[in-house]
Amino acid sequence: MEKEILEQGLNHNRRKFLSRLSLGIGSVALGSLLIPDLFTGKQEAEDGLMLALPHFAPKAKRIIYLFQNGAPSQLETFDYKPLLVKNFGEELPESIRGGQRLTGMTSGQSSFPLVGSYFPFQQYGESRAWISSLFPHISGVVNDLLIVKSMHTEAINHDPALTFFQTGAQVGNRPSMGSWLSYGLGSENANLPAFCVLLSRGKGNGQGVYSKLWSNGFLDATHQGVQFSNSEDPVLYLKDPQGMSREQRRKMIDQISVMNELNYKEFNDPQITAKVQQYEMAYRMQTAVPEITDTSREPDSVVKLYGPDCLVPGTYAANCLLARKLSESGVRFVQLYHQGWDAHDNLPNQMIGQAKDVDQSTAGLITDLKQRGLLDETLIIWGGEFGRTNYCQGKIQLDNYGRDHHPRAFSIFMAGGGVKSGMVYGETDEFGYNITENPVHVHDFQATVMNLMGIDHEKLTYKHLGRRYRLTDVHGKVVKDLIA
């Protein structure tokens, strides 16, 4: 018995253990050969080694996103529904609404009378797109437009819907689209931020915009959107104070960098390096920005193109002009917000004002980029966070009515940057309530935009709190039909 125990012990000697172990390791190694990115791929992405490179040939290099904050009505702009005019005041059939949830603003309404557009529609361009009389200039550039009438979203109120559009999630704290692109593609012009934000506000009922919409979320702080002030001095505190020369400024920044470097060595906080980079960026912006914001050298015809308002700081038109100047100077993503589209009541009146703000300058921006040969590489996006209901909110009159929020179908348009031009995509039912053809979800839109920029939306990820995040979360399909 004892002998057996001894033998058992001897059998399990170190040599035997090692030799068996080596076999085991060998098999693991062999198996791992079949998992190519086991030791490399993901590491690389996280180290940012593969970044600053598109995943495939980009069609667009830059984006100007003209966000119409508050949600313009699709039924008064691009989604022509004669039935609503014909059946004015009649009840929205329950079969169409299909028990969809409503906002607290109309859920208490006892009736949902259909209301048609106060504004007449006409067909324009090769695509014979229907556009209302609110947009005389935009209808003039219709051959450059790709109108998508079948957008839909999940959110029903402004804040979540906006946040969803911009960050891919309804809750805050995720990086904005511009931040993702800055992270993925880097800056073209090292003297300017890759992501700039311009705000303006129309006279219509407004909804807030907040810095979380251009937040870098968990990405490095250098990817945050830089908000320009809507005053004559778009970037505040850019001038050196009196008595401070460029050389002194340089010395000062160098000294701060040395100190920050020491701090970084001690705490290893990446925010410190981000800060150093931002000081450097601000220093370079001191020369780069004045060149861009100086509109005095714009020819008269440009002013006529965007409308005279483009020289009044803080207007949408001025922001369009500034957006072009930033974009042509290599800013990847210029995000505009124009507030005032939330027409729950007095819609025709409000829309006249809002449309007047944006019509000429939006069309002007497209024409301007085109005549400089830049439209092909610049993607323009125009649209709000959702649509508006086909039934009236509040009192109903032919020329005075309101519309509530409608996430199920709405219209946006894009131009340039590798999207098809002169095309209308998607269709809604004759009530303009549900999509009947080619729906495009917000995540699909985001995936498509990233695709145009040369990024595979499934590959651009960032690991945070133990999981990988991307702009489109776990959804999104590139809508190839939209790509030229």
Add this chain to the structure above:
Amino acid sequence: MPKILRIIPLLENLLFFWLGLALVLSLAGERLEIPPVLQVMGRTHPLLLHFPIVLLLIAVGLFWVAEGKLKTAAGQLLLAGANLTGVTVVAGLLLAAEEYGGEALVWHQWLGLISLGLSILIYFYRNESARFLKLSTLTLAVAITLTGHFGANLTHGEDFLLAPIQSKETEFVAMEDAEVFRHLVQPILEAKCIACHKEGKIKGELRMDEIAGLQKGGKTGPFVVPGDLNESLLIQRINLPKDNEEHMPPKNKAQLTEQELEILQLWVASGASLEQKVTELKQEEPLFRFASEKFTVEKTYTFKSASESDIKSLNNFFRKVSPVYPGFPALEVSYFGTSAFDPSSLRDLKKISGQTVKLNLNRMPLGGVDMGFLKDFENLEELQLNFTGIRGGQLTVLSRLENLKNLAISGNELGDGAVTELGKLKNLKRLFFWQSGLDDNQQEELKKALPQTIIDFGFSGKGLLYELNAPKIGIEAAIFKDSIELKLSHPIRSTDIRYTLDGTVPDSSASPKYSPGIWIKTSTEIRARAFAQDWIGSDEATVSVFKSGIKAKEVSLRKDPIPRYKANGSITLIDGIKGKANHTSGEWLGYQLTPLEAEIDLDTGQRPIELTLSLLYHESAHIFTPEKVNIWLYTGTGWDKVPTEIPSQPTKIRETRFGLLKYPLPEKEFSRIKIEVIPVSKLPAWHPGAGSKGWVFMDEILLN
């Protein structure tokens, strides 16, 4: 001897049966007529073949290593294996008569027969000599392997085995070279159809591995009828339900994806052309869409990449050099920062002149710069020179750039010679030519010289009349002591600003034109408008300025204002600050229930001759002109009342505005002034708040 072994002699005999049958069937060849029942048997071939392979190979292995009893077992295995080989060979021969043919079949068939023969031979001579046994079993193993390999080729296609490790040349087909049939359709046929429809296995008598075969069609009809989806067998078969026997590809084979199915249908519908190029399709056509997904729009480049270190060294804050596509040799170069531009840095680009396909010099001051460096940029396709101040004479070098497709040269006063130089660029596809200082004749001339080029002359704004926006008055409503400088500006520099100080509306001829250096010395309303050629005159901009020549020593309030509108208390009235046009700005004293009563102490020697009340009017907020103003002067002995006019009341609601009430003061000695400003006691009947008490808002008492 166990009972089971009694069948051995039977099996031994059976071997010769298979051999004979196999020989007969092989020699009969084409003349065979297989009844359906036997066809079924033939089709069991792919199932059966696995058994003999396994049994024979085990037997071979045992013969090589085993001794004694095991060797006996090996013999029995061999016997069983040989019999199954027989069955398989026979089934195979029946199957071969169906629709197979070609070289692979010949090899497979005869190697199969040899395997059968060999296994029988080995079985009967296995005990003769060890050397024979080893040699013959080895040969058998090789024969079985080869048979299997050729069989697999028949079923799965040539090179099935080695395909994964054979270098696949992923063909980078550029959009402009792509052909519909060759690059879109044929790859599908190759992937999903050809295995059964090719030389060697011409199922249904249809060969898809050569164009002639497609044109000839198959047993039941033509492969495709151009333009006719219903008559085309290809389309019929692929659209049959999957369980239908005629469905193609057969149920157990890899199926067409939806996209592939659609491509094939679109191809047939569009005429099943064998030559059409993708670029000949219209953009809206779905086929074009499929093609654009598949082929790189980017041109493929054959030149060598520039060195990594060169690219790196050329990148700095003001110049970006990067590949147009990761891994592509082609580079694009962009310059940024007008003030930092150094023309000599253009010469650095020589290192990458062969690889640069796109160069962006927009807004870099290039006037007078020698553009000769461009001559080496043989692959340059796109050049952007907008707003660079370049002149026509600097463009001579462009004619040497044979690959130049896009030229953006907007915003330059090109001058003479430009048309001649640009007219030489026959390969140009697009020319962006907005604001280039050429007259209509020159533009026409250029169009004629470049018939193939799309020229964008852009937006001139000619003939469009817009209204200018109002000029900006650089001073806000202000109170001044002696004088104030008039500052007017307009963002469009070509405008004239005309102004008036006498309350009249400025016009484009009579009113004075603004130039800096004008000083205002009295209270007045500044009105200004902007005018320019090709524009409609602007709206008015107006600002009122107030002269307060005498600053009182002190002022005290006898009655407190409404607490929300108490501003800074009494001092508000003489602080020299003009309130904004908003009663909640904190610069206005507001009274409603009681009159505003104030006493003003003058310094010795101050002799005002006019007292002005600076008020705010805003009817919709119930802010009205006072109902009555009373003024008293303290002459040392008592209060003397000054006669005052009753102010006229508004008759409708107007926008928020400033108001002044002026009262002349008599020429006599006084040291204090007392005023009483009484709000409207009842708002007039036309007002929505008719009957309620009105408000008075005042921000300053002006003495002159």
